[in-house]
Structure formats: C-alpha cells, structure tokens
Amino acid sequence: MSSTRSEDEEEVQATRRRRRLVTGIKESLRDMRNQLSLLNHRVSTRLELRDIDLDCLEIIGRHGPLSPSALARRAGLHPATMTGILDRLQRGGWISRERDPAASDRRSVAVRARRDRNAELFQLYAGMNSSMDQILDRYTEAELEVLADFVRRTASAGRVATDELGAE
Secondary structure, three states: OHHHHHHHHHHHHHHHHHHHHHHHHHHHHHHHHHHHHHHHHHHHHHOOOOHHHHHHHHHHHHHOOEOHHHHHHHHOOOHHHHHHHHHHHHHOOOEEEEEOOOOOOOOOEEEEEOHHHHHHHHHHHHHHHHHHHHHHOOOOHHHHHHHHHHHHHHHHHHHHHHHHHHHO
C-alpha cells in the first residue's frame, strides 16, 4: 500500500513539473512575442515606416506578388486601409505596383517588394539573425526538427485563433 502512495505522489509531482514547464514555455512565448514586437517597432522607426507598413512589407516579401485585396485579407485589414499602407510603401520605395498581365481585369494590380531595398532590412535584423544562429548551433539535428515542428504548429494555431477572432 505504501508503494501505491509513493507512486501516486510521484505522479502528482510529475504532473506539477509538467504544468510548470508548460506555463514557463507559454510565458517565454509571450515574452518572445513582446521582444520581437519591440524589435520590429525599432526597425520600422529606423526605416520611417509604421509598424503595420513593415508587417505588410513582410507579407509581400514572403508571399508576393499579391493583389491589394489578397494582401488585405492576409493582413486582416480593410481594403481602404491597405490603400494608405501601399501608398506609403510605394512613396518610400519599398514596393512597386504593376499591372497584372495574368488577370482578366485590366485594372488589376500586383504589388511587389523591391528587392534592391532588402539590404537595409537585413542589416537592421543582422544582430537578431546572428543571435539566432548562435542559439540554434547548440541543438542537434533531431532537436532542431522538434523545434521546427513546434514553431510551425504554434504559428498555425496562431493563424487559426486569428481567423476565429476575425470571424466574430
């Protein structure tokens, strides 16, 4: 009977340890989100952009060329808001708007990031990228696979939560 009590206590302790680890991971993710938000804010300030402009520029760079309406959907913004963002990005020389030859509507426009401006962005993120390289160098390939899976699944959960809030 004492072995059962001991096993029960071990199970309770294991449950508590796991709960503390899970809580710690969630807190670290919130802290990471805040730190990355602050970094992005500093980058956007240096580039004389608004934070949302930098977010949209990132989306265009990763998923472009995009139509303004497709960009608005990806960014979760109203199309009228997108017009102002695109105007600012174009004035700053960050994007170009080009007629989309593949579209059936001749007025259709594709928004492209200007690759000649990438060096400016890369330079501002160089410190963080270097730190990430140093951190990731400490992990084995198998550990990196677990981390990559975790990050992908967390990003996917974030997209689902964002979509659910947007649908309300």
